[in-house]
Amino acid sequence: xxxxxxxxxxxxxxxxxxxxxxxxxxxxxxxxxxxxxxxxxxxxxxxxxxxxxxxxxxxxxxxxxxxxxxxxxxxxxxxxxxxxxxxxxxxxxxxxxxxxxxxxxxxxxxxxxxxxxxxxxxxxxxxxxxxxxxxxxxxxxxxxxxxxxxxxxxxxxxxxxxxxxxxxxxxxxxxxxxxxxxxxxxxxxxxxxxxxxxxxxxxxxxxxxxxxxxxxxxxxxxxxxxxxxxxxxxxxxxxxxxxxxxxxxxxxxxxxxxxxxxxxxxxxxxxxxxxxxxxxxxxxxxxxxxxxxxxxxxxxxxxxxxxxxxxxxxxxxxxxxxxxxxxxxxxxxxxxxxxxxxxxxxxxxxxxxxxxxxxxxxxxxxxxxxxxxxxxxxxxxxxxxxxxxxxxxxxxxxxxxxxxxxxxxx
Numbered sequence: 001x002x003x004x005x006x007x008x009x010x011x012x013x014x015x016x017x018x019x020x021x022x023x024x025x026x027x028x029x030x031x032x033x034x035x036x037x038x039x040x041x042x043x044x045x046x047x048x049x050x051x052x053x054x055x056x057x058x059x060x061x062x063x064x065x066x067x068x069x070x071x072x073x074x075x076x077x078x079x080x081x082x083x084x085x086x087x088x089x090x091x092x093x094x095x096x097x098x099x100x101x102x103x104x105x106x107x108x109x110x111x112x113x114x115x116x117x118x119x120x121x122x123x124x125x126x127x128x129x130x131x132x133x134x135x136x137x138x139x140x141x142x143x144x145x146x147x148x149x150x151x152x153x154x155x156x157x158x159x160x161x162x163x164x165x166x167x168x169x170x171x172x173x174x175x176x177x178x179x180x181x182x183x184x185x186x187x188x189x190x191x192x193x194x195x196x197x198x199x200x201x202x203x204x205x206x207x208x209x210x211x212x213x214x215x216x217x218x219x220x221x222x223x224x225x226x227x228x229x230x231x232x233x234x235x236x237x238x239x240x241x242x243x244x245x246x247x248x249x250x251x252x253x254x255x256x257x258x259x260x261x262x263x264x265x266x267x268x269x270x271x272x273x274x275x276x277x278x279x280x281x282x283x284x285x286x287x288x289x290x291x292x293x294x295x296x297x298x299x300x301x302x303x304x305x306x307x308x309x310x311x312x313x314x315x316x317x318x319x320x321x322x323x324x325x326x327x328x329x330x331x332x333x334x335x336x337x338x339x340x341x342x343x344x345x346x347x348x349x350x351x352x353x354x355x356x357x358x359x360x361x362x363x364x365x366x367x368x369x370x371x372x373x374x375x376x377x378x379x380x381x382x383x384x385x386x387x388x389x390x391x392x393x394x395x396x397x398x399x400x401x402x403x404x405x406x407x408x409x410x
Contacts, residue, residue, distance in 0.1 A: 003354075003362070004358060004365070008365050009361065011365075013360060013361070013375075013377070014374055014377060014394060016377070016390040016391065016393070017391055017392075017395075017396055018388060018390055018409035019388070019390065019399065019405050019406065019408065020388055020405070020406040020408050021252070021255050021386055021387055021404060021405060022403075022406070023220065023221030023252055023253075023387070024220060025220060025221075026220055026226050027222070027225060028226065031072075032072050034228045035076070036075075038215065038228055039072075039076040039230055040076065044213055044230050045080060047213060047232065048077060048082050049147070049148075050081025052147035052148055053145075053146045053147045053148075054082045054146060054147065054148045054212070055084075055085060055087045055143040055145075055148070055150070056070065056077070056084050056086050056150045056152065057087050057089035057140075057143060057149060057177055058070055058086055058087070058088060058105060059088075059089050059176050060093040060094065060105075061270065061273075062108070062268075062270030062307060062384065063153075063219070064225050065225060066109070067108060067114065070086070070115060070152060071114065071115055073150065074115050074116065074117055077150070085118040085120050085146075086105070086110065086115060086117060086119045086120070087119075087121070087140055087142050087143045088101035088102065088105055088119070089151070089153075089172050090176050091175045091176050091179060091183030092180045092337050092341070093269060093337060095311075095333040096123065096179075096336040096337075098121040099121070100309070102121045103309060104309060105119065107306070108270075108307065120142040121142075122141055123179050123181075124179075125138035125139055125140060125178060125181055125182060126139055126144050128204055131197070131200035131201045131203070131204050133189075133193075133196065133200045135197060136182070137174070137178065137201045138178040138182035138185075139177055139178060139205060139209060140178075140179060147210065148211075148212040149177075149210065149212065150212055150214070150215070151173065151214035151236075152215045152217075153167075153169050153172045153214070154168070154218070155167065155169070155218055155240060155244055155246075155247050156218075156219070156244075156247045156251075157247060157251060158194075159272055159274040159277055160273075160274070160341075160343070161192070161194040161195060162195070163195020163198075164241045164244065165237070165240055167273070168243065169202075169214035169216055169231065169236050170198050170199055170202035170237060170240055171198050173202040173236075174197075174199075175187075175201075178201070180340060183340050183341065184340045184341075186198070186201060187340060187341040187342045202237065206234075213231060214233075214236050215228065215231075216230075216231055216239075216240065216243050218247045218250065219247075219250070220250045221250055221251060221252035221253075221386065221387070222385075222387050223385055227243070251279065252280065252384075252387075253280060253293055254378065255399075255402065255404050255405055256389075256391060256395060256399055257294055257395075257398050258296075258376075259295075259296060259377065259378050259392075259395065260296075260298065260363075260364065260367040260375045261296075261300060261375060261378070262281060262296045262298070262378050262380070263300045263302065263360060263380070264281075264302065264318070264382060265302050265379070265382060266301075266304060266381065267304060267312070267314055267315065267318075267382065268305030268306075268307055268308030269313060269337075270305055270307035271305060271308075271383060273314075274313065274317065274346065275308075275312065276301070276314055276318075276382065276383045277383040277384070278317065280386070281293065281383060297366075298319045298320070298363040298364075298367055299317060299319055299320075300320045300359045300360055301315060301318040301321045301350070302321070302322060302325065303325060304325060304328045304329070305382070309330065309333065310329055310333050311333040311334050312325075312328075312329045312330075312347070313334050313337045313347060314346050315334075315347070315348070315349065316345045316346045316348035316349070316350070318350040319350050319363060320351050320352075321349075321351070321352055321353070321359060322352065322353055322354070322359050323353070323354060324355075325352075326349070335347055360377070364377075373394035374392070375392065376395050377391070377392040377395075378395070379391075388408075
């Protein structure tokens with residue numbers, strides 16, 4: 001028995017038009033030079049002692065030019081006479097295994113060969129104590145054994161909660177370096193108080209561990225480096241709040257009106273912690289989204305990114321996908337991740353269709369109240385790259401007078 005009726009399977013999908021979205025394009029042209037200038041400041045150089053061992057914590061987010069940034073930090077630390085090594089700081093990602101986390105870094109070009117230093121990866125942690133909110137705080141064994149810890153992370157809005165501090169250096173201390181056990185425990189906390197919970201755990205780590213400095217990165221809406229700032233350990237909590245405000249102001253968005261079907265070409269952990277950022281696709285029923293953006297009735301996912309290594313966390317936000325996507329899913333990695341962060345809905349499977357055409361048709365078929373002009377469809381590469389999108393022909397009149405949108409191709 002066919003899944004689609006004969007009439008549905010012969011549905012003619014609308015023509016699509018390429019649209020350019022305009023955002024603030026402030027960016028750093030020479031990222032390597034910007035990192036070097038930050039680390040050669042007097043305040044940072046005073047923290048590095050010749051001969052000391054330095055653990056450089058690197059996470060699993062898809063940060064623009066991450067390899068260049070990490071390599072420059074390594075070079076600057078070496079130049080100051082210290083002995084750096086890299087520690088994966090990514091909580092439960094990489095299938096919650098030491099080998100898996102090294103593989104995640106490899107996907108970003110961060111290897112022992114390219115960086116010229118050892119990568120020390122393990123899932124063993126030490127209990128540092130309890131936070132002011134009575135949360136146990138754990139810390140990576142290798143990082144704790146170092147004379148100093150350095151953090152590298154992007155500051156950005158989180159996908160699940162709101163607060164003065166969301167994703168960034170504090171989260172790396174509280175979750176990334178606490179590995180699977182600490183990540184799982186902290187995610188038992190209420191989302192309404194999650195920002196405060198992260199800060200309370202980060203404060204314990206800052207008090208118990210010699211966190212020399214953190215390199216905070218803010219990106220623009222085009223996934224380009226807009227700001228790089230080195231914060232000393234005693235500056236991290238206070239100054240990250242200011243950077244979080246900047247990051248929120250520079251976020252991309254879908255600038256189109258409400259529509260029926262969103263086609264997402266790929267999702268992945270390198271794109272968003274949720275695979276596809278709910279800050280962008282605040283579809284109906286999303287308990288995590290802040291409520292911004294156009295209303296979307298159905299979502300179709302067509303692929304997993306190569307850098308996500310089969311982790312399909314967030315696939316549950318889609319309504320339809322394809323067999324090709326299903327066959328790429330690493331269920332161990334996906335389930336370890338969504339269970340650790342207490343969001344099993346993120347690992348639920350959408351309806352699996354034979355191919356892209358059938359998945360989109362099925363999504364349209366499941367939309368009510370479609371306009372007389374036909375289904376309104378938007379297609380994007382992913383929620384990280386929104387400078388160019390595609391819209392169905394019947395949406396062209398709706399966006400023609402929007403100065404932030406330009407139709408470039410039909």
